[in-house]
Amino acid sequence: MSETPTLPISDKKTDLIAQNADRILNDPRANAEFFEQARYQLTMEQPPRFEQLDLGTDELPSDTFWEEGTPEASAGAERIEEAKRPVTHAEQLEQDLMYYTDRQLLAYAAANTKAVWALKHLV
Amino acid sequence: MSELLKKTLTLLTGSPANSKRPLRKLTARELIELEAEIGGQLFGPIPAGHRREFFCLDEHTWIWHEEGTDVNGQRRVTSTRYEIHDNGILKAQDGKVYKFLEGAELRNLTLAIRLYYEAVARGIYKRDPITGHPLSGTTATM
Numbered sequence: 001m002s003e004t005p006t007l008p009i010s011d012k013k014t015d016l017i018a019q020n021a022d023r024i025l026n027d028p029r030a031n032a033e034f035f036e037q038a039r040y041q042l043t044m045e046q047p048p049r050f051e052q053l054d055l056g057t058d059e060l061p062s063d064t065f066w067e068e069g070t071p072e073a074s075a076g077a078e079r080i081e082e083a084k085r086p087v088t089h090a091e092q093l094e095q096d097l098m099y100y101t102d103r104q105l106l107a108y109a110a111a112n113t114k115a116v117w118a119l120k121h122l123v
Numbered sequence: 124m125s126e127l128l129k130k131t132l133t134l135l136t137g138s139p140a141n142s143k144r145p146l147r148k149l150t151a152r153e154l155i156e157l158e159a160e161i162g163g164q165l166f167g168p169i170p171a172g173h174r175r176e177f178f179c180l181d182e183h184t185w186i187w188h189e190e191g192t193d194v195n196g197q198r199r200v201t202s203t204r205y206e207i208h209d210n211g212i213l214k215a216q217d218g219k220v221y222k223f224l225e226g227a228e229l230r231n232l233t234l235a236i237r238l239y240y241e242a243v244a245r246g247i248y249k250r251d252p253i254t255g256h257p258l259s260g261t262t263a264t265m
Contacts, residue, residue, distance in 0.1 A: 004205075106207075
């Protein structure tokens with residue numbers, strides 16, 4: 001009980017970078033259909049040699065290069081589901097504060113404390 | 124103001140002027156108790172038999188008070204005071220060395236302070252925490 005209590009959202013100790021990556025993947029501006037398709041698996045045992053690739057085209061080197069696979073019920077899928085969950089205001093605020101220096105955090109805390117105190121004088 | 128004068132004014136002007144602001148009837152201590160209840164809930168559900176309060180004591184001080192039973196059945200009471208100074212936030216806890224908060228602990232407290240402000244602004248004082256204006260269609264009532 002000696003540490004400052006943390007908010008429930010802090011208990012997850014989530015990796016902010018990974019979280020942001022998931023958010024980008026979940027961005028509605030991205031091609032949503034792409035992420036809804038089944039995962040693709042690399043079926044060729046050996047990748048094509050560099051000189052075999054036709055660099056003049058955007059097409060894949062062969063039709064069998066990629067094959068549609070069965071999506072796995074993996075932790076990755078869970079993370080995608082987690083990323084689809086709307087970010088709460090508290091979580092958004094926590095993420096914003098991640099980029100604050102201690103000096104900025106102090107100023108922010110002081111300003112909000114004064115704001116709380118001012119509320120009492122409005123009644 | 125004497126009671127006689129108050130009654131006279133009420134007869135002349137109708138309801139007392141503060142009737143639309145019932146929170147004014149509450150003492151500073153009572154306001155703190157209301158806030159502390161909301162503040163304690165910021166950290167998630169409170170287990171049965173547990174008591175948690177987090178509140179703004181004054182313009183520079185925050186209090187976190189926690190009472191509960193540990194895994195060994197021992198009653199634990201912890202009171203922590205956070206003092207906001209120009210050079211940092213000092214954490215003062217019974218029997219422990221005072222220290223200035225930094226890093227994650229400072230961030231967690233700052234987050235709690237902001238959420239507290241937003242919660243009491245809306246929940247108690249019926250104010251928009253961004254603009255400070257009264258919430259539309261409401262008065263500060265408890």
